Amino acid sequence: MKQLILSFSLLLSIAIASTAQGQDPKTQQQNAKAFIQEGDYTNAILVLNHALQKDPTNLEMQKDLAFAYYLKRDYVKALETAKPFAERKDSDIQAYQILALVYKALEERKECEKLYKTALKKYPSSGVLYNEYGEMLWAKKDYTDAIKLWEKGIEADPNNSGNYYNAAKFYYMSADKTWGLIYGEIFINIESYSKRTVEIKELLLEGYKKLFIGDDISKKQNTSNEFVSAFLGLMQKHSSTISAGVTPESLTTLRARFLLDWYDKYATRFPYRLFEHHNQLVKMGLFDAYNQWMFGAASNPTAYQQWTSAHSDKNNEFIRLQQNRVFKVPMGQYYQTPFK
DSSP: OHHHHHHHHHHHHHHHHHHHHHHHHHHHHHHHHHHHTTHHHHHHHHHHHHHHSSTTTTHHHOOOOOHHHTTTHHHHHHHHHHHHTTTTTTTHHHHHHHHHHHHHHHTTTHHHHHHHHHHHHHOOTTTHHHHHHHHHHHHHHOHHHHHHHHHHHHOOTOHHHHHHHHHHHHHHHHSSSSSSHHHHHHHHHHSSHHHHHHHHHHHHHHHHHHTHHHHHHTTTTTTHHHHHHHHHHHHHHHHHGTOOOOOOHHHHHHHHHHHHHHHHHHHTTTTHHHHHHHHHHHHHHHHHHHHHHHHHHHHHHHHHHHHHHHHHHEEEEEEEHHHHHOOOOOTTTTOOOOOO
């Protein structure tokens, strides 16, 4: 029986190879991608190798081949295939990402760090490269350099969710009382429906609780940063709204009052997409539903379900808006103090 199975597999591979000989490289690549999606990495590799015999310098096929080897855990072959990406002038961001994956799998951290530096010189506005480089440094417990990279990623590519995700978690664990809240909420608006979204919603609720522990919100904060000073000052001004506890309802009141003062005093000086979004929701009568969506399930899932049932029209209207709009942060709305 074992010999029969082996013979069948061999015949199948021969049949695939014979069919591939008569196909153009583009068709072969699509077939290989289908094999990868099915988890059949061996056949994907077989087909891609045949395709590359016809078009040996094709970067897209070489990327697919390296990735197939990586998924098969044949890291030696993956490295052999991907290593030239570091020197190719036509290498794109994805090519660098694939080679970085292989270096990480082989625990070649020095080579991986060198690669990221090379890649960022070529693509200095790539949020995904900053994010992945930062994650690698975080794994090495180089926390300071990791957050520097995530901040650079936010500044250079303000719509990449990964940098906000990691920066929000970093600041939540630090003494910072501003950027964890702001970056966490921006992340949720960019990446609204994922496991990471649920995680950051919980962190955000706890972050607001941490904000109001103690009498002085600004204590140990970088109030030389004018944006931070303005944000914390208005939060302090309206802190009485949460005197009975931090709940979705009290946060709605707090943030609505904050927004009124922000637009009265700071909106022209510090235009900010997140607060513009809040203002739009207030005008549409959906700010309550937004805050319930942001904090409700993390605070009390049962109470949130009750709220959505009792306010189904507003909740449904908000959910439709949330699912059909793209939250985009303009370049230049970066007010964090640069890291040295």
